[in-house]
Amino acid sequence: MRVADVTIQDIAREAGVSKATVSRVLNNPYIVEIETRTRVEKIIKKRNYTPSASARNLSKRMSDTIGFVVPEIDNPFFCDILRAVSSAIDDFHFTLICCNTDDDMEKDLKALVMLKEHRVRGLLYTPAVDYRTEEERVHLVKILKEMETPVVIMDRHINIGDFDGIYFNDYQGMYNATKALIQQGHTKIAIINATLDRVLARTRRDGYIDALRDSGIEPEERYNVEGDYRMLKAYELSKKLLALKDRPTAVITCNNNTTLGFFKALRERNEQVPRDIVNIGLDMIKELDVMGYRMNFIERDPKLMGQKAYELLSRRMKDNKKPIKEVILDTKLHLYDI
Amino acid sequence: MRVADVTIQDIAREAGVSKATVSRVLNNPYIVEIETRTRVEKIIKKRNYTPSASARNLSKRMSDTIGFVVPEIDNPFFCDILRAVSSAIDDFHFTLICCNTDDDMEKDLKALVMLKEHRVRGLLYTPAVDYRTEEERVHLVKILKEMETPVVIMDRHINIGDFDGIYFNDYQGMYNATKALIQQGHTKIAIINATLDRVLARTRRDGYIDALRDSGIEPEERYNVEGDYRMLKAYELSKKLLALKDRPTAVITCNNNTTLGFFKALRERNEQVPRDIVNIGLDMIKELDVMGYRMNFIERDPKLMGQKAYELLSRRMKDNKKPIKEVILDTKLHLYDI
DNA sequence: CTGAAAGCGCTTACAG
DNA sequence: CTGAAAGCGCTTACAG
Numbered sequence: 110m111r112v113a114d115v116t117i118q119d120i121a122r123e124a125g126v127s128k129a130t131v132s133r134v135l136n137n138p139y140i141v142e143i144e145t146r147t148r149v150e151k152i153i154k155k156r157n158y159t160p161s162a163s164a165r166n167l168s169k170r171m172s173d174t175i176g177f178v179v180p181e182i183d184n185p186f187f188c189d190i191l192r193a194v195s196s197a198i199d200d201f202h203f204t205l206i207c208c209n210t211d212d213d214m215e216k217d218l219k220a221l222v223m224l225k226e227h228r229v230r231g232l233l234y235t236p237a238v239d240y241r242t243e244e245e246r247v248h249l250v251k252i253l254k255e256m257e258t259p260v261v262i263m264d265r266h267i268n269i270g271d272f273d274g275i276y277f278n279d280y281q282g283m284y285n286a287t288k289a290l291i292q293q294g295h296t297k298i299a300i301i302n303a304t305l306d307r308v309l310a311r312t313r314r315d316g317y318i319d320a321l322r323d324s325g326i327e328p329e330e331r332y333n334v335e336g337d338y339r340m341l342k343a344y345e346l347s348k349k350l351l352a353l354k355d356r357p358t359a360v361i362t363c364n365n366n367t368t369l370g371f372f373k374a375l376r377e378r379n380e381q382v383p384r385d386i387v388n389i390g391l392d393m394i395k396e397l398d399v400m401g402y403r404m405n406f407i408e409r410d411p412k413l414m415g416q417k418a419y420e421l422l423s424r425r426m427k428d429n430k431k432p433i434k435e436v437i438l439d440t441k442l443h444l445y446d447i
Numbered sequence: 448m449r450v451a452d453v454t455i456q457d458i459a460r461e462a463g464v465s466k467a468t469v470s471r472v473l474n475n476p477y478i479v480e481i482e483t484r485t486r487v488e489k490i491i492k493k494r495n496y497t498p499s500a501s502a503r504n505l506s507k508r509m510s511d512t513i514g515f516v517v518p519e520i521d522n523p524f525f526c527d528i529l530r531a532v533s534s535a536i537d538d539f540h541f542t543l544i545c546c547n548t549d550d551d552m553e554k555d556l557k558a559l560v561m562l563k564e565h566r567v568r569g570l571l572y573t574p575a576v577d578y579r580t581e582e583e584r585v586h587l588v589k590i591l592k593e594m595e596t597p598v599v600i601m602d603r604h605i606n607i608g609d610f611d612g613i614y615f616n617d618y619q620g621m622y623n624a625t626k627a628l629i630q631q632g633h634t635k636i637a638i639i640n641a642t643l644d645r646v647l648a649r650t651r652r653d654g655y656i657d658a659l660r661d662s663g664i665e666p667e668e669r670y671n672v673e674g675d676y677r678m679l680k681a682y683e684l685s686k687k688l689l690a691l692k693d694r695p696t697a698v699i700t701c702n703n704n705t706t707l708g709f710f711k712a713l714r715e716r717n718e719q720v721p722r723d724i725v726n727i728g729l730d731m732i733k734e735l736d737v738m739g740y741r742m743n744f745i746e747r748d749p750k751l752m753g754q755k756a757y758e759l760l761s762r763r764m765k766d767n768k769k770p771i772k773e774v775i776l777d778t779k780l781h782l783y784d785i
Numbered sequence: 786c787t788g789a790a791a792g793c794g795c796t797t798a799c800a801g
Numbered sequence: 802c803t804g805a806a807a808g809c810g811c812t813t814a815c816a817g
Binding site: 452454455456466467470471473474498499501502503504505506507508 | 809810811812813
Binding site: 118133135166169 | 793794795796797
């Protein structure tokens with residue numbers, strides 16, 4: 110394939126030293142005599158020698174790659190996480206392998222196997238699905254354990270135990286948002302969520318329901334709708350919700366795309382927030398904020414999540430004995446008009 | 448490091464065959480006798496053996512990775528490209544190494560060196576900067592050539608020749624947009640661009656200026672402003688532009704973030720498009736579209752770019768002798784109210 | 786159809 | 802401070 114990769118052997122020969130010495134110049138220059146070292150370095154530069162990562166990794170029994178697995182790489186939420194992780198790995202000290210799983214279990218597992226083949230040094234992982242059956246969970250944990258590498262679970266707490274993780278406090282966010290609406294006199298509050306096979310959907314619903322009950326309001330089934338966190342589905346659900354006879358006066362939307370779907374449905378009816386109905390969305394939508402669209406939202410900071418995720422991973426890479434650590438990031442409620 | 452990776456040797460021993468046979472079962476199962484094959488396969492499964500990518504790559508003198516280098520991974524434009532590339536690589540057939548360079552030459556070069564170490568099988572590359580000096584260009588081309596791997600340049604045509612590439616027809620897009628404004632009677636048309644050390648800024652300016660001149664309008668210096676394609680800078684430039692005594696009646700904004708910066712400045716003045724001033728932006732802004740904000744824009748389809756980029760790469764991986772191919776994707780003008 | 790052996794390009798004890 | 806040698810975990814002609 111490659112015509113003429115220059116190898117460590119070539120450099121050694123040309124410099125009149127052994128491969129071991131060239132290797133030392135590369136990895137541990139100060140143990141090599143200055144004169145030898147500079148001679149070798151000059152030849153490395155001249156021949157434009159670039160060591161082979163495969164050979165190095167194989168020989169060191171240690172890879173230089175980190176796996177990054179997310180379900181939706183083109184969602185600004187995950188983009189921002191990716192960006193923060195990229196920045197945290199300064200100078201390409203590690204190599205980032207990026208996998209998109211489309212919320213698909215099969216792709217998720219394939220990605221993990223691929224990363225296992227690469228013997229990744231660490232894994233930043235947002236599970237594509239919840240792995241709810243016992244069999245699925247056992248299988249997943251087995252794969253993760255067998256990777257024998259630090260793992261940090263991001264955003265979706267699927268309760269497989271024994272792994273570091275970083276999450277937002279979605280429960281509290283939803284609880285506070287719902288409470289705030291109630292305090293403003295709303296009693297008919299809807300939630301556009303996702304189906305409850307997703308842990309985040311369950312958590313968010315719990316926060317919502319608990320807040321209602323704590324205020325003596327019994328949650329109503331028809332105000333509790335479940336999509337898939339994508340815009341199209343949220344849009345369709347919103348249309349139905351808005352067409353109810355006894356419709357809600359406030360709607361909580363459970364992620365950025367859901368909020369957009371809701372707004373789209375609203376617009377088609379020539380209605381507006383907060384004039385015709387009140388909304389609190391989960392996640393800021395930067396573009397709308399810039400436009401002066403003062404939406405109410407529960408803020409989660411994905412860049413912070415990316416940064417902290419990498420910190421957790423580093424910590425674990427340094428010391429595998431430390432106790433499991435789960436970081437819960439607070440959300441913040443931004444209210445303009447409810 | 449790793450406690451007990453099971454290797455091909457372990458499988459071979461347990462199956463009572465040679466490593467070569469296990470290797471064949473893995474790579475070329477049908478040349479192995481059915482009985483042997485199934486026995487080996489069973490043990491592979493039982494021991495959960497996962498071959499080492501480093502060892503495989505080293506031995507095959509061929510990597511299974513593809514490099515992806517972009518300047519701004521958290522810009523929806525590049526996110527969409529990444530997503531499309533991910534999808535095009537079906538089933539993780541290749542492993543995607545992802546690098547963000549922040550429009551920084553140093554990071555760009557470091558990324559390339561890192562990818563060279565990994566002996567990537569192909570490279571999808573949007574240069575961080577233009578590499579304008581002869582010295583820089585020679586250096587860059589040297590690095591790219593020495594990677595000895597198919598390269599597809601994306602989006603930024605920096606004229607280093609000899610590489611496949613995929614670009615949008617930004618010139619035509621700008622030309623058409625400017626012409627459309629002129630046809631509506633606008634003569635004072637501004638452009639918020641980036642500094643001309645960027646090829647895309649030059650291309651876009653050319654389209655704009657040529658359209659003006661073709662209509663007998665002499666471009667005015669003060670209507671031609673240059674930022675960095677980020678929102679903050681665009682916002683500041685927009686404020687100045689809008690405050691001019693003899694200000695333009697139409698403004699072309701040269702990427703998504705620039706458009707947002709312009710809108711922000713406009714909003715602060717309590718002005719609106721198209722009532723107070725007309726705008727045509729480059730790139731759709733999905734969130735605004737959903738909100739029914741009928742902005743005028745020059746559409747570029749980043750998903751298409753990602754998909755085609757990967758097609759070009761595949762083509763080149765299959766046959767290194769084919770002539771250089773540059774694909775220019777058309778843009779499409781969407782006008783609602785100018 | 787299968788195995789023994791060489792080789793991929795490195796690193797790292799070990800010995801000097 | 803340096804080199805010879807073994808080894809990392811695979812693949813692949815070669816021979817049978």
